[in-house]
Amino acid sequence: MDHSISRRQFLKASGLAAAGACAAGLLTSCGGSSSAGSTGSAASGTVDTSKYTILYSSQPATLNYLTTATDLEMVVGANCVDTLVEYDNKGVMREGLATSWDWDADTLTWTFHLREENWVDNNGEVVAPVTAQDFVDALKYVLTPDYASSNVGLVTAYIAGADDYYNYYVYLNNANTGVVDDDGTTYTADASGLVTVTAPDGTASTYEPLDFDTVGVTAVDDHTLTYTLTYDFPGFLSLLCYLPYEPAYGPLLDEMGDQYATSAETMYSCGAFYLADYESLETWIMKKNPENYDADNVFIETISRIYNAEAAVNGPEMIKRGEIDEATIGSDILDSWLSDDTTKSMVSMDRPNTNYTYFYMFNFMPYAHEFSNWSVEGVDAEYEPDNWAKAINNTNFRKAFLYGINNAVTLAVSAPEGYDGYKLNTITPPNFCATTAGVDYTQCGDLANITEFFDEAKAKEFRDAAIEELTAAGATFPIKVQLPYNPSSTDWDKQCQVFKQQLEGVLNDGFDFIDVIITEGPADSFLSAVRRNGKFEFLLCNWGADYSDPETETDPFYQAEDSRGMRYAYLRTGVEDGFITGDTADAIMQYMTAIEAAKQITDDIDARYKAFADAEALLINNALVIPRGMSVPAYLATRLNYWEGQYASTGFSNKRLKGIHVLDHYISMEEYEANRDAR
Numbered sequence: 227m228d229h230s231i232s233r234r235q236f237l238k239a240s241g242l243a244a245a246g247a248c249a250a251g252l253l254t255s256c257g258g259s260s261s262a263g264s265t266g267s268a269a270s271g272t273v274d275t276s277k278y279t280i281l282y283s284s285q286p287a288t289l290n291y292l293t294t295a296t297d298l299e300m301v302v303g304a305n306c307v308d309t310l311v312e313y314d315n316k317g318v319m320r321e322g323l324a325t326s327w328d329w330d331a332d333t334l335t336w337t338f339h340l341r342e343e344n345w346v347d348n349n350g351e352v353v354a355p356v357t358a359q360d361f362v363d364a365l366k367y368v369l370t371p372d373y374a375s376s377n378v379g380l381v382t383a384y385i386a387g388a389d390d391y392y393n394y395y396v397y398l399n400n401a402n403t404g405v406v407d408d409d410g411t412t413y414t415a416d417a418s419g420l421v422t423v424t425a426p427d428g429t430a431s432t433y434e435p436l437d438f439d440t441v442g443v444t445a446v447d448d449h450t451l452t453y454t455l456t457y458d459f460p461g462f463l464s465l466l467c468y469l470p471y472e473p474a475y476g477p478l479l480d481e482m483g484d485q486y487a488t489s490a491e492t493m494y495s496c497g498a499f500y501l502a503d504y505e506s507l508e509t510w511i512m513k514k515n516p517e518n519y520d521a522d523n524v525f526i527e528t529i530s531r532i533y534n535a536e537a538a539v540n541g542p543e544m545i546k547r548g549e550i551d552e553a554t555i556g557s558d559i560l561d562s563w564l565s566d567d568t569t570k571s572m573v574s575m576d577r578p579n580t581n582y583t584y585f586y587m588f589n590f591m592p593y594a595h596e597f598s599n600w601s602v603e604g605v606d607a608e609y610e611p612d613n614w615a616k617a618i619n620n621t622n623f624r625k626a627f628l629y630g631i632n633n634a635v636t637l638a639v640s641a642p643e644g645y646d647g648y649k650l651n652t653i654t655p656p657n658f659c660a661t662t663a664g665v666d667y668t669q670c671g672d673l674a675n676i677t678e679f680f681d682e683a684k685a686k687e688f689r690d691a692a693i694e695e696l697t698a699a700g701a702t703f704p705i706k707v708q709l710p711y712n713p714s715s716t717d718w719d720k721q722c723q724v725f726k727q728q729l730e731g732v733l734n735d736g737f738d739f740i741d742v743i744i745t746e747g748p749a750d751s752f753l754s755a756v757r758r759n760g761k762f763e764f765l766l767c768n769w770g771a772d773y774s775d776p777e778t779e780t781d782p783f784y785q786a787e788d789s790r791g792m793r794y795a796y797l798r799t800g801v802e803d804g805f806i807t808g809d810t811a812d813a814i815m816q817y818m819t820a821i822e823a824a825k826q827i828t829d830d831i832d833a834r835y836k837a838f839a840d841a842e843a844l845l846i847n848n849a850l851v852i853p854r855g856m857s858v859p860a861y862l863a864t865r866l867n868y869w870e871g872q873y874a875s876t877g878f879s880n881k882r883l884k885g886i887h888v889l890d891h892y893i894s895m896e897e898y899e900a901n902r903d904a905r
Contacts, residue, residue, distance in 0.1 A: 272548075273890045276527035278866065278883070279550045281537035284714040285507055285750040290487040291469045292367050295376035296753055297770075300469055302487070304881040305512055305529070306495040307472045310338050310361075310451075311463060313874040315885060316905060319463065323356065323473070323496075324451075327463075334386070334458060335442075340449040344517045345475045346500050348490035352517055356473060356496050358445035363476030365443050371396045373484055377470040379781070380772055384462060386442030386454040394436045397421045408596065408803065457828045461775030467877035468772045498524045498884035507533050525887045535749065538716055545572065545863040551888060552864040554716045557639055560861055574898035575859045577868040581875045582857035583655050584768045586631070587782075588618050588850075589760060590800040590810075602760035602796075609708040609743065614763050616701040619810050622692035623705070624849035626739075627764075630685030630732040633854050636721045640858040648855045651676050653842055654779045655856050658771065658875060661832045667776055671836040672843035682732050689733050704734070704741040708763040710756050714749035716860060721766070757794065766854065767794055771876040776838040777825060778876070783845060784821045797850065813848040817841055865889045869901040 288294050291303025310324040324338040343356040365385070368375045369392045382389040399405075401415035401422075410426035419435035442454030455462060465471060475494045479486055487493040490504045490511075498520065499512040512529040515521065532550075534540050541553030546569065555563055555573055563569040592611035593604040605611040617623045637645035652668050659667045667673070693703070709726070711718040726742040733739045742764075747756045756762055771778045785798035793799075797814045800806035806814060824837035845851050871886045872879040 273865075275865075275888045275890055277530065278526050278528070278552075278888050279530040279532065280552045281534040281541050281544070281550060282531050283533070283535055283537035283749055284712070284752065285533065287751045287754060288487070289493070289501070289504065289510075291472055292364055292474060292486070293373055293375040293377075294469065300878050301531075301881055302493075302501055302510070302512070303469050303472055304878040305499045305883060306493075306497045306501050306515075307474075308343070308497045308518070309468075309472055310340075310466045312467060312882075313872050313879045315870055315873055317873045317875065331458065334455045336453045336455070336462065337446075338451045338453075340451060341519055342449075343496055343519055345494040345496050346515055346517050347494055348500065348502050350500055350502070350513060350515065350517070353494055354475060354477075355448070357448040358451035359448070360473035360475055361451050361471070362438075362443050362445050363479055364472060364474040365441070365470070366438050367474065367479050367486075368470045369395075369438075369441065371399050375470065377468070377772075380465060380468065380470050384455055384457075384459050384465070386456050387436075387440040388442065389456075391436050391438065391441050394421065394433050397423055397433055459775070459828070460831065460834075461773035461778065461876075464775075464874070464876050465773035467874060467879060469878070498882070499526075499529060509533060520884070523885050525885070526883055529883060537714070542863065545892070552862060552866060555861040555863055556716045557720060557861075558717075563863075569863075571894040572863045572892035574862055574864065574893040574895050576862055576864075577871070577873070577880070577902075578859045579857045579880050580655055580657065581877070581880070582768050582770045583650060583653055584766060584854045584857065585653055586627070586852040586854060587765050587767045587795045588624060589614075589763050589765070589795065590618055591760060591796045591803075591805045592618075592763060593760075593805070595760070595796075595799075595803075602758070604760045605708060605763055606761070609706050609763060611763075613701055613705060614707075615805065616696060616699050617692075617705045618763075619807055620692050620696055620699070621809050621813070621848065622688045622695060624810075624852075626685050626688040626692055626733055627729070628685075628846075628849040628852050629679050629681045629688060630729055631725075631852060631854075632680045632728050632732075634680075635728045636725050637855050637858060639717050639721045639724060640860070645855075645858070648858050650853045650855045651679060652846065652853055653769070653851060654776060655875075658779075659774055659776060659835070661835055663832070667835055667839060671839035672847075673839040676843060676846060685732050686735065689737070689739055693737065693739065704738045706763070707740050707742045708745055708761075709742050710745045710747040710762050710765060712749060712752040712756075713746050714752070718766075719744075719746070760796075768857070773876050776835060776842075779842065780821050780838070783851065784818060786822075787818075795850075810848075810850075813844065813850060817844050817848075817850070820844060863892050865892055867893065867897075867901055869905050 286299040289302045312322040327338045345353045400413035421433040424430045502511045502513045504510040595602045722744045782794040801811045820841035827834040
């Protein structure tokens with residue numbers, strides 16, 4: 227094909243047009259009703275539109291929706307457990323397990339009235355009714371330190387009494403296990419459960435035992451649930467569409483403990499689907515839950531996810547044979563698929579996911595380190611962590627990256643056309659939220675002054691200043707920059723290659739300044755093995771908003787004082803432990819202070835948004851984080867019309883398959899665009 231024309235022009239020039247109603251309306255009217263027993267070639271008439279089969283190549287570390295926060299691992303929680311409220315396919319909130327709700331501003335209490343619903347086991351058999359107590363028990367599980375929930379901060383920050391309750395049990399665990407903090411703080415407990423925390427200077431604080439009834443969640447009766455907040459948090463209803471506020475059957479939680487949701491037999495479901503089978507490195511299967519209140523809007527009978535380590539390669543070939551219903555069409559084969567008469571009408575795109583943004587993070591603590599609930603191994607010696615530590619503390623070094631990176635180059639790998647629409651100069655995407663006057667958040671405060679950063683001349687100015695300062699500090703050149711990628715993520719390796727070529731082309735012009743070393747991480751548990759383990763120097767990260775308020779966009783970066791919890795770059799911990807010094811430490815603490823001030827503004831949305839916007843601008847302008855862009859929708863061969871599915875700019879709604887049909891054919895780009903425009 228002629229690469230000088232766009233793919234949209236190519237599709238139209240090739241005469242690809244959906245027939246009849248498909249071209250003008252919903253694809254579901256074009257779906258077949260074959261009842262064949264297996265997925266097969268559409269041409270052969272053997273397509274079973276009741277089943278959806280897809281490969282996966284990255285093994286989840288857990289299926290426990292109450293503890294995970296990773297993309298792959300929340301699939302089961304999203305599809306098998308319903309939430310109090312949910313969204314329709316246009317992003318409008320509607321009833322879920324709750325049929326109505328009320329807000330009492332005087333008591334800061336939300337009251338939810340629940341519908342009749344049942345828990346089912348992995349055979350789809352009814353176990354027990356869903357009650358308000360299941361929400362209470364699930365929240366208690368999240369607030370139990372032994373289970374190390376990744377989302378505990380989404381509860382402690384907003385539910386009255388939750389922070390005190392959680393901290394008490396952290397301190398009690400520390401006392402019972404003999405933990406001594408890095409700074410010498412000790413913990414002891416007496417027979418009554420009274421915990422004494424003694425600081426290095428001998429100052430002691432005591433903490434009385436707390437019962438869970440001090441936490442602001444109450445089952446008034448089987449069908450009435452209340453949450454009492456710490457303040458009038460504007461994003462609370464949207465937060466209910468996320469993992470830590472999902473229910474779980476209390477007796478099973480008590481029985482299974484940390485083994486909850488480790489298999490199909492160890493969790494119950496109350497959502498559109500139930501988890502029927504799960505075998506590590508083999509398959510997981512979800513089936514339609516006939517007991518669900520909204521079963522009439524569930525059109526897929528069986529969802530099969532089959533493990534295949536080479537899914538990126540094997541998936542497209544299996545599509546050609548009609549063996550699976552969806553595969554990603556990577557950039558290396560996209561043009562060949564679009565130029566082949568047998569495959570060009572099978573290519574479309576995923577629905578854009580606006581709640582994820584991508585940004586580059588520096589590792590400010592490249593050494594082995596002990597945290598309160600896990601250990602970090604740090605960067606391997608071959609990547610010269612001592613030299614990296616000098617470089618990363620230098621503001622001019624980081625700004626050379628900020629102005630030297632051309633995000634259009636890497637985005638073009640995944641979005642060969644239209645990549646400018648996904649490029650960002652902020653962490654928070656546009657259209658996420660707006661002031662009372664309708665001003666987009668990204669145009670509030672100092673964020674309004676941020677424009678395109680890429681500027682080769684400026685990048686070299688910062689590079690030259692960094693060379694002088696780092697030479698004086700004893701650094702050697704080129705600075706090694708370890709850049710890992712996940713081989714199971716389509717095109718990530720290619721993005722790294724073009725990133726290396728582009729950035730080194732700018733910053734190594736006239737001086738051997740950096741050496742970007744691309745390393746392949748593990749396909750399974752990549753986040754645990756790489757980012758959370760500190761085994762990177764520079765890394766592409768992403769974040770999905772949990773609720774509709776800009777505070778959610780601070781979660782990867784903000785740490786409260788003395789907080790040892792997991793954050794992407796350990797910014798405050800790095801300052802407190804002496805790894806980050808000088809101007810960099812000052813900028814980090816200025817950011818932390820700004821966030822703390824912004825969080826206190828709860829009665830003036832406009833002032834709140836400006837304060838958070840100013841803080842985000844500070845983070846970016848000091849090159850503590852480098853924005854890249856929004857999630858680029860993948861090119862797919864799929865039988866699913868994702869425009870039918872639930873949609874929201876926060877939470878996991880976009881992962882739900884409720885409301886989506888399996889069609890008897892793979893969707894073309896023309897059909898995709900018709901459905902997009904219909905929404």
